[in-house]
Amino acid sequence: MDENEKTGESKSNNQNQLKFVQSVLSKYYSLDKNRKRIFIPNIENREFGAGIEKKIDFRHRSFSSNFEFYEFLTRTAPLYVSYSTAIYRFPSANPMEKKERLATNLVFDLDNTYESENHLEETHNDIICQYCLKRATEDANRFVKEFVLDDFGFSRQDININFSGSKGYHIHIRNESVSQLSSDSRKQLCDYAAGFQIRPFDETGNGGILIKNYQSNKRSYTVNGPKEGDFGWKKKVLSWTIDFIEKSQDKDLKEMGITRPIKIKQFMEKKGEIIKAIKNGLWEYLDIDKNFFENCVQRAISNIRVETDKPVSFDLARLIRVPNSIHGTTGLVAIEVQDLEKFEPLKDAIAFEGKGCRIYTLESIKLKMNEREFVLEKFKEESVPDYLAVLLVLKGKARILDEV
Numbered sequence: 001m002d003e004n005e006k007t008g009e010s011k012s013n014n015q016n017q018l019k020f021v022q023s024v025l026s027k028y029y030s031l032d033k034n035r036k037r038i039f040i041p042n043i044e045n046r047e048f049g050a051g052i053e054k055k056i057d058f059r060h061r062s063f064s065s066n067f068e069f070y071e072f073l074t075r076t077a078p079l080y081v082s083y084s085t086a087i088y089r090f091p092s093a094n095p096m097e098k099k100e101r102l103a104t105n106l107v108f109d110l111d112n113t114y115e116s117e118n119h120l121e122e123t124h125n126d127i128i129c130q131y132c133l134k135r136a137t138e139d140a141n142r143f144v145k146e147f148v149l150d151d152f153g154f155s156r157q158d159i160n161i162n163f164s165g166s167k168g169y170h171i172h173i174r175n176e177s178v179s180q181l182s183s184d185s186r187k188q189l190c191d192y193a194a195g196f197q198i199r200p201f202d203e204t205g206n207g208g209i210l211i212k213n214y215q216s217n218k219r220s221y222t223v224n225g226p227k228e229g230d231f232g233w234k235k236k237v238l239s240w241t242i243d244f245i246e247k248s249q250d251k252d253l254k255e256m257g258i259t260r261p262i263k264i265k266q267f268m269e270k271k272g273e274i275i276k277a278i279k280n281g282l283w284e285y286l287d288i289d290k291n292f293f294e295n296c297v298q299r300a301i302s303n304i305r306v307e308t309d310k311p312v313s314f315d316l317a318r319l320i321r322v323p324n325s326i327h328g329t330t331g332l333v334a335i336e337v338q339d340l341e342k343f344e345p346l347k348d349a350i351a352f353e354g355k356g357c358r359i360y361t362l363e364s365i366k367l368k369m370n371e372r373e374f375v376l377e378k379f380k381e382e383s384v385p386d387y388l389a390v391l392l393v394l395k396g397k398a399r400i401l402d403e404v
């Protein structure tokens with residue numbers, strides 16, 4: 001085969017791959033049970049964007065009803081579809097000023113990418129990584145519990161949690177009380193959860209988790225810190241530290257700055273007393289090596305904080321993936337999650353059942369999906385479930401062989 005033939009073949013082949021993916025998507029969007037899940041409140045006032053080549057090929061589109069939107073999805077089968085967190089009087093007007101914004105939902109995007117970080121115990125998977133997803137799910141769970149519910153004070157009914165369909169989570173708050181929040185206030189909520197203004201230690205006595213006080217009568221310092229009954233970050237740091245002390249072994253204490261064996265021994269014997277002291281706000285005890293509590297606070301902050309993709313929250317004209325639509329780089333559903341502790345993305349967000357199809361692998365593949373382990377050799381014909389075929393085709397790791 002000469003070069004021209006090759007390019008010709010690959011072009012029609014690419015079209016065939018896309019045709020396959022879109023036919024599966026179109027079927028997904030035609031089914032009643034899937035349509036029921038994609039229900040958008042105030043749909044007639046939302047701006048939409050969709051894309052096949054890119055995430056957004058076009059925007060400024062609007063729909064008069066959810067049904068009209070379902071028909072659009074079934075007919076065009078876009079790989080990506082997103083809608084405005086804002087509600088407009090004229091959602092399809094262009095430029096933006098002509099839309100006349102009426103309100104904006106509060107949305108947090110936890111688009112966590114841990115791919116550059118190493119898993120210490122497991123191997124990262126480039127196609128889709130269950131370990132990265134596990135960590136993203138834990139972060140989302142902590143974000144909802146610690147910040148959205150505890151500190152921002154929303155109730156569970158106020159929020160919708162959606163898997164993004166790829167690597168992270170979207171938290172939607174469609175409550176009236178947030179609809180007029182300024183861009184700046186939204187930014188502040190993100191900064192608060194990211195712990196940006198939280199100072200671990202302060203010698204001047206202004207803020208800071210730990211505060212050093214000079215006692216002139218004793219000519220020494222005491223260190224005061226969070227105590228029982230405190231709120232917000234102080235409460236979080238206190239419970240993290242108590243938990244750490246309760247579970248700590250010799251090596252953990254060493255890592256946290258207690259170096260002398262005699263001090264470690266003393267610490268282990270007096271754990272109960274130490275916990276009692278810090279619950280009373282006294283973060284200096286038994287002449288424990290001076291860095292210990294400071295290190296605890298620093299570690300607590302970095303373990304509790306959650307960084308979100310800020311522009312998604314503060315940009316009042318943002319488009320975000322339609323909940324329960326399909327994500328075009330994985331073929332997984334951006335599914336609504338009831339309980340993050342039980343949620344397993346690579347099982348619960350699977351979109352396509354189907355009878356299975358034949359693929360040709362372009363590299364060797366090993367992954368776990370839908371509780372099944374798949375090990376496929378390079379350059380082989382294989383029969384696989386539809387959800388795996390779609391994922392591999394979208395990732396460029398396999399070609400579909402069946403005629404569409």
Ligand SMILES: [Zn+2]
Binds near residue numbers: 119130131133
């Ligand atoms: Zn990974």
